[in-house]
Amino acid sequence: SQQLGSNDQATVALQFKDKPDSKIAYRIGLGRGSQVYTRARYSNGFKINERNNLKYFAEVNYYTDDQLGVESRISYSHTISSNQAIEFENTFRYRDKTEDMFWRHKLQYLYLKDSKSSYLFTAMVDGLNKPSYKEEQVLLSMRYKRNVLRSWLFVEIEPFVLWLREEDFRTSFGIALRAEVHFPSY
Secondary structure, eight states, X not given: OXXXXXXTOOOEEEEEOSSTTOSEEEEEEEXXXXXXXXXXXXXEXXXXXXXXXXXXXXXXXXXXXXXXXXXXXXXXXXXXXXXXXXXXXXXXXXXXXXXXXXXXXXXXXXXXXXXXXXXXXXXXXXXEOSSSSEEEEEEEEEEEEEEOSXXXXXXXXXXXXXXXXXXXXXXXXXXXXXXXXXXXXX
């Protein structure tokens, strides 16, 4: 997961909002390497026109190991057709413990094959600002997601090519397998 740039996806949390459509959300949970955390996030966005959207968020968080942190993300998406879209995203994260800025730039192309399957192509580069603004990893991947057996169960397969600074940017190949459960909201 860290090599795919998703080292904080394994999360269990409770989220609180004043109203369901509130732009401010509070969360307490367990994530990013089994750390207890709390977070306050402001998120918003706007529709530029029928095909173009801009979304952004800013948050303040506290993780038991990483300590105080802030994060911001902005993404621009363009709908190509009813089953295709492209998105460009920039993320910046500061952690008090390491006193550095993590950054990520990501370009994704989504293709919905049908109501049960989709493809997501990703090109991503991320890094740190210390000692200088330099990349730590580069990733190219293709994720195939399919609904199986039940309406709430999905499986994903993601072959990827990865270049890491710590490996002198030698080419590494891998494959990620995931199962995803979607709980219905009532």
